Amino acid sequence: MLFNSYIFIFLFLPLALAGYFLLNRLGRNKLAQAFLIGMSLWFYAYFNLSYLPIICLSILGNYLISRLLNRQGLEQKWRKLLLALGILANVAAIGYYKYFDFFLSNLNALFHADFSLRHIVLPLGISFFTFQQISYLVDSYRGETGDYGFLEYALFVSFFPQLVAGPIVLHSEMIPQFRDPELRRFDWGSFAHGLFLFSVGLGKKVLLADVLGQAVDYGYAGLDRLYALSSLDVILVSLCYTFQIYFDFSGYCDMATGICRMFHMRLPQNFDSPYRAVSISDYWRRWHMSLGRFLRTYIYFPLGGSRKGTVRTYLNTMAIFLVSGIWHGANWTFILWGALHGLLSCLTRAVDRWWSRWNDWVRRILTFLTINGLFVLFRADSVMTAVRYLVRMMRLESFTLDRQILAFFDTAELQFLEYLFPALSRLPAQIPGLHLFLFLIGSFLIVMFGKNTWQMAEKLSAGRGLATLALLSCSILALSGVHIFLYFNF
Amino acid sequence: MDNAKRWCAWVLAVTLALLAIVAGLNAWTDPFFHYRAPRPGLSYHNDSDVYMNDGLLRNTEYDAVLIGSSETMNFRASECEALFGYRVLKVPHANARNREIYDDLQAGFRTHGELKAVFFGLDYDNLLTDKDLMLAASVAPDYLRDDRALNDINYLLNRDVLLNYTLPTLIDTARGRGEPDWDDYLVWSDDDSFGASAYRYAMTEPLPEQKGLTEQERQTVRENIDQNILSLAREHPETEFYVFVTPYSIAKLYMIGVEGNLLKDMEAEREAAQLLLTQPNIRYFSFLSDFATICDLDNYIDAVHYGPWINSRMLQCMKAGEYELRPETLEAYFETISAFYLSYDYQANGGQEGNDAF
Numbered sequence: 001m002l003f004n005s006y007i008f009i010f011l012f013l014p015l016a017l018a019g020y021f022l023l024n025r026l027g028r029n030k031l032a033q034a035f036l037i038g039m040s041l042w043f044y045a046y047f048n049l050s051y052l053p054i055i056c057l058s059i060l061g062n063y064l065i066s067r068l069l070n071r072q073g074l075e076q077k078w079r080k081l082l083l084a085l086g087i088l089a090n091v092a093a094i095g096y097y098k099y100f101d102f103f104l105s106n107l108n109a110l111f112h113a114d115f116s117l118r119h120i121v122l123p124l125g126i127s128f129f130t131f132q133q134i135s136y137l138v139d140s141y142r143g144e145t146g147d148y149g150f151l152e153y154a155l156f157v158s159f160f161p162q163l164v165a166g167p168i169v170l171h172s173e174m175i176p177q178f179r180d181p182e183l184r185r186f187d188w189g190s191f192a193h194g195l196f197l198f199s200v201g202l203g204k205k206v207l208l209a210d211v212l213g214q215a216v217d218y219g220y221a222g223l224d225r226l227y228a229l230s231s232l233d234v235i236l237v238s239l240c241y242t243f244q245i246y247f248d249f250s251g252y253c254d255m256a257t258g259i260c261r262m263f264h265m266r267l268p269q270n271f272d273s274p275y276r277a278v279s280i281s282d283y284w285r286r287w288h289m290s291l292g293r294f295l296r297t298y299i300y301f302p303l304g305g306s307r308k309g310t311v312r313t314y315l316n317t318m319a320i321f322l323v324s325g326i327w328h329g330a331n332w333t334f335i336l337w338g339a340l341h342g343l344l345s346c347l348t349r350a351v352d353r354w355w356s357r358w359n360d361w362v363r364r365i366l367t368f369l370t371i372n373g374l375f376v377l378f379r380a381d382s383v384m385t386a387v388r389y390l391v392r393m394m395r396l397e398s399f400t401l402d403r404q405i406l407a408f409f410d411t412a413e414l415q416f417l418e419y420l421f422p423a424l425s426r427l428p429a430q431i432p433g434l435h436l437f438l439f440l441i442g443s444f445l446i447v448m449f450g451k452n453t454w455q456m457a458e459k460l461s462a463g464r465g466l467a468t469l470a471l472l473s474c475s476i477l478a479l480s481g482v483h484i485f486l487y488f489n490f
Numbered sequence: 491m492d493n494a495k496r497w498c499a500w501v502l503a504v505t506l507a508l509l510a511i512v513a514g515l516n517a518w519t520d521p522f523f524h525y526r527a528p529r530p531g532l533s534y535h536n537d538s539d540v541y542m543n544d545g546l547l548r549n550t551e552y553d554a555v556l557i558g559s560s561e562t563m564n565f566r567a568s569e570c571e572a573l574f575g576y577r578v579l580k581v582p583h584a585n586a587r588n589r590e591i592y593d594d595l596q597a598g599f600r601t602h603g604e605l606k607a608v609f610f611g612l613d614y615d616n617l618l619t620d621k622d623l624m625l626a627a628s629v630a631p632d633y634l635r636d637d638r639a640l641n642d643i644n645y646l647l648n649r650d651v652l653l654n655y656t657l658p659t660l661i662d663t664a665r666g667r668g669e670p671d672w673d674d675y676l677v678w679s680d681d682d683s684f685g686a687s688a689y690r691y692a693m694t695e696p697l698p699e700q701k702g703l704t705e706q707e708r709q710t711v712r713e714n715i716d717q718n719i720l721s722l723a724r725e726h727p728e729t730e731f732y733v734f735v736t737p738y739s740i741a742k743l744y745m746i747g748v749e750g751n752l753l754k755d756m757e758a759e760r761e762a763a764q765l766l767l768t769q770p771n772i773r774y775f776s777f778l779s780d781f782a783t784i785c786d787l788d789n790y791i792d793a794v795h796y797g798p799w800i801n802s803r804m805l806q807c808m809k810a811g812e813y814e815l816r817p818e819t820l821e822a823y824f825e826t827i828s829a830f831y832l833s834y835d836y837q838a839n840g841g842q843e844g845n846d847a848f
Contacts, residue, residue: 006643006644006647010643187494188494188495188497188498189494191494191498192494192497192498192501195498195501195502412649412650412652412653412654413649413653415653415654416653416654416657416658419658419661420661460493460494460497465497465500465501468501468505469501469504469505469508472501472505473505473508473509474649476505476509476647477509477512477647477648477649477652478649479644479647480631480633480644480645480647480648480649480650
């Protein structure tokens with residue numbers, strides 16, 4: 001089920017909130033948790049019923065392993081073996097569903113073999129709930145998890161706001177909240193802020209990301225399309241994607257955070273205005289922060305982090321970025337994207353003193369352009385396609401504007417304004433690409449100067465009320481159509 | 491706490507009220523005629539085949555349907571009514587495939603019982619496609635086509651419907667613009683110019699050897715025609731079906747020919763015609779033998795789309811029984827057209843540099 005769907009907004013969410021708080025009010029706390037698990041599984045299975053056994057088995061298996069790891073008197077070597085088996089099982093599951101076909105196609109290419117691909121349907125959010133459970137197993141091994149009941153654990157993994165696209169939460173963040181009697185009571189203040197965050201996220205998704213996404217899908221529709229576009233078109237499409245992926249993913253996270261606040265709980269921050277970063281390292285402290293935390297805590301630090309000399313530091317940095325690349329998708333484009341980010345992070349570290357002397361805005365713009373260029377690799381179907389797009393961009397050989405791309409930004413609101421004031425319709429003819437450029441400039445101003453949702457205090461004002469109802473109404477009215485969240489398949 | 495409760499109540503109540511107003515406006519105006527026929531006096535913006543055809547088919551009064559791809563857009567229902575005496579609804583679909591036309595006709599039969607006549611424009615391009623092929627661009631969204639009331643939320647709470655159709659309809663009504671002329675529905679010819687000045691195609695290469703119809707392709711044609719036309723004619727024996735092949739220009743036939751597919755397409759038409767003529771309530775017309783029209787590029791705005799005078803001429807010919815094929819004239823017809831198009835001097839007609847076409 002999508003957050004940005006009528007069924008979620010008008011049926012699922014009110015039902016989940018009412019059921020959860022009502023059962024808690026009646027003192028049926030366990031039943032309330034079970035209810036929320038049931039609702040979360042409904043939320044998950046709504047995408048595809050066949051996903052349901054996969055997540056149920058995953059929760060059950062990991063819980064059993066963690067119970068064994070917590071068992072008193074178990075010898076260290078057995079605990080270590082158990083942990084290794086648990087991690088291996090999780091990696092095997094994600095490996096099978098996400099990477100098996102990629103592995104086979106590479107074998108076919110390398111050895112001119114003819115293994116037939118399985119075309120396995122990727123269970124949504126598998127990368128998120130798998131990483132979440134690996135972190136739980138490691139913490140169990142370290143003795144950092146409490147004596148959690150099955151319902152608490154199952155709810156920690158399946159809680160629907162963060163189930164399919166993160167953030168990747170830790171047990172220490174969620175389970176104490178499930179247990180806190182204060183938080184089991186409905187709170188109007190928390191609900192109000194949640195409603196505001198949800199409307200901001202929904203607006204980012206349907207009013208910004210989805211409009212940009214149409215131009216992106218059109219621009220990346222294969223090499224034939226590329227050859228029909230000018231250099232300027234390709235540059236604009238790349239910028240559209242850079243803004244789209246941010247509004248899409250951070251919009252989802254804002255909605256998830258908002259829903260959690262409605263449940264009187266909190267999720268960790270996942271974005272901190274990443275396009276304001278002044279270097280690639282800075283960018284990774286601000287983008288998908290919960291993934292960065294996971295990679296640092298469970299891979300970088302155990303490998304020695306930065307404590308084992310310069311070379312090891314660089315190697316460890318490359319290791320986490322390669323894992324990040326692979327985690328994002330089964331394609332060499334993602335691996336190369338991760339590797340290049342890793343290399344640039346190492347470079348930033350190496351020239352940090354020199355780089356930090358530059359003006360902040362120069363560094364910010366250069367970082368943004370680098371991120372934009374690397375996102376071409378992230379979005380393209382293959383490395384060769386990405387290279388062709390980048391070459392097309394950098395050659396700067398033609399500057400015409402594709403009419404179809406411009407048409408995507410001729411939104412219903414603008415068409416209505418032009419209908420009311422016909423003189424306005426002459427402007428786009430006089431200034432080609434006016435709507436597109438306004439959209440991109442607006443997006444740039446939002447990501448560079450707008451407060452992110454974590455910088456907005458929890459306050460109740462008439463202005464915020466108006467903003468909430470305006471965003472909510474406009475976004476709900478813009479829901480009709482097909483919307484796909486980009487981060488579901490990672 | 492009370493403050494937060496009031497804030498939430500206020501925000502949610504106003505939001506729901508706004509949404510209810512939008513839903514009410516969209517439902518009352520019903521710009522896609524999903525619930526009822528066009529309201530008298532409203533200045534509808536009747537410009538969307540994809541969104542309006544289904545509503546028109548379900549909710550307006552008619553006893554004959556004129557349907558097809560963009561090739562049929564320039565027909566005028568009034569002219570058809572005057573010639574044949576039916577009450578005609580024209581519902582063309584740009585880029586429609588036969589399956590989409592079949593689905594529309596099913597909706598018409600379902601809601602109106604036995605129709606007196608169906609005028610079915612058959613494109614050459616549609617003969618060799620899969621029987622179930624539908625192109626997204628010409629398929630109305632599910633919420634307009636299905637009977638699930640809850641799905642209507644997509645229609646009622648829809649910004650595009652509100653801003654591009656409902657409000658302009660209401661505002662234009664208030665401005666006294668009056669009802670649209672339904673005879674102009676989807677007619678595009680007035681805005682465009684025709685002929686060599688608007689459209690030229692370089693017909694410079696000689697035709698290569700032409701491929702024939704394979705057995706598999708023959709089966710594709712049979713399945714397509716059987717499912718999408720014949721089955722309807724069998725189910726509705728009281729309805730007279732006028733199936734007519736629309737006249738592509740000589741430039742389009744050249745384009746098919748340089749790909750080596752001209753003979754194949756003509757054989758596909760023969761296969762289709764043989765099948766269609768087995769059904770007594772089908773009359774089959776092919777304007778591919780109207781050489782004077784087809785070879786005069788001044789009749790066309792591009793390789794396939796002709797001016798409204800050609801639509802008018804087709805109606806008159808069908809009324810007079812011209813260009814009608816019968817089992818006994820079928821072979822002679824195919825010999826005539828294949829001899830003509832396979833030996834035609836394309837370079838003499840279009841051997842010039844020009845714009846490309848679709």
